[in-house]
Amino acid sequence: MADIPTPCIAADAFQRRLLNWFDQHGRHDLPWQTPRSAYRVWVSEIMLQQTQVATVIPYFERFMARFPTLEALAKAPQDEVLHLWTGLGYYARARNLHKAAQIALQEHSGELPSESVEALMMLPGIGRSTAGAIIAQSTGQRAAILDGNVKRSLTRLHAIAGWPGKPAVERELWTLAEYYTPNTRLADFTQAMMDFGATLCKRSKPECPLCPFNDVCRAYAQGEPQRYPESKPKKALPQRETIMLMLSDREGRVWLEQRPPSGLWGGLWSLPQFETHAALNDWLEDNVVAPERHAALPSFTHTFSHFRLVITPQPVSCDRLGGIREDGVWYDVNHPPSLGLAAPVKALLSQLVPFALHPTPSR
Numbered sequence: 001m002a003d004i005p006t007p008c009i010a011a012d013a014f015q016r017r018l019l020n021w022f023d024q025h026g027r028h029d030l031p032w033q034t035p036r037s038a039y040r041v042w043v044s045e046i047m048l049q050q051t052q053v054a055t056v057i058p059y060f061e062r063f064m065a066r067f068p069t070l071e072a073l074a075k076a077p078q079d080e081v082l083h084l085w086t087g088l089g090y091y092a093r094a095r096n097l098h099k100a101a102q103i104a105l106q107e108h109s110g111e112l113p114s115e116s117v118e119a120l121m122m123l124p125g126i127g128r129s130t131a132g133a134i135i136a137q138s139t140g141q142r143a144a145i146l147d148g149n150v151k152r153s154l155t156r157l158h159a160i161a162g163w164p165g166k167p168a169v170e171r172e173l174w175t176l177a178e179y180y181t182p183n184t185r186l187a188d189f190t191q192a193m194m195d196f197g198a199t200l201c202k203r204s205k206p207e208c209p210l211c212p213f214n215d216v217c218r219a220y221a222q223g224e225p226q227r228y229p230e231s232k233p234k235k236a237l238p239q240r241e242t243i244m245l246m247l248s249d250r251e252g253r254v255w256l257e258q259r260p261p262s263g264l265w266g267g268l269w270s271l272p273q274f275e276t277h278a279a280l281n282d283w284l285e286d287n288v289v290a291p292e293r294h295a296a297l298p299s300f301t302h303t304f305s306h307f308r309l310v311i312t313p314q315p316v317s318c319d320r321l322g323g324i325r326e327d328g329v330w331y332d333v334n335h336p337p338s339l340g341l342a343a344p345v346k347a348l349l350s351q352l353v354p355f356a357l358h359p360t361p362s363r
């Protein structure tokens, strides 16, 4: 056991405590538990990915009424399978289920190859944890699972740092999951692991005072069980820069232009934007009579889902525009018209008073 993380409790004690808890508080009347065939467990496991038990039950019952056997599913048109999946989301699950049923019909005489995790994992849509759940629950053979609920509980019990999707963390969790898996009562143990995470060691409010492991749980001892598991690290967003022209006239009105109908801030009104000061100068030269630049205002960052925009507001006052432009309006900050404004523009305009935009000219 040299290269595995230190378990917080001996395997036999873990199994005993968990199964005692399960006997009293676990879920014993789920529709896929009777009869517990490989086909029924498989369909339920696929439906339960990213979906709560209560949502899955009516879908499972309708699915089984229409496709009571793997053969019935394999022979059904895909449209019908997708129709019965409507509302569950993640439709790739349904397409893979259907494809896997057809492969099992052709290559495994209509049975799921549940003799080994590896054989099941050859079918589309079946990962290691789903394969383990099917085997443990339908055949009683020893196989570990590591779904989202189990990852959460094991991460907390051992106070494992790092995002569980990271290969090194996941390896550590699989080692623990294998270590704790018993040789008997596999179906109950597997269901118990799932129920424990779903109903007791819950994501936002774990019920630690009621937990049979609260004397050995390392996250509980640290006083912050919700800190685990850690979230997926956010990728650093790319950064772009823009200069926003705050052009004001003698009445303190600010020039706004409407953005193109699609794309960033589509159809909203915004300050004219430039990538460089040279481009801004060219625009002023072409469009503005007697422009007067003032000191740039402090830059600030506006964050979009896919990038960060560093905005530098550049105040310029002027007598008037050099011609008629139909793509913009003079916006009176004291009597603002009802226009949809880009968020940072709205913030900028609400912060600024007219005299700040149009200081007394020095000439």
Ligand code: SF4
Binding pocket: 153, 156, 157, 200, 201, 202, 206, 207, 208, 209, 211, 212, 213, 214, 217, 218, 219, 220, 225
């Ligand atoms: S003590 Fe709390 S955090 Fe630890 S395993 Fe139990 S419920 Fe989860």
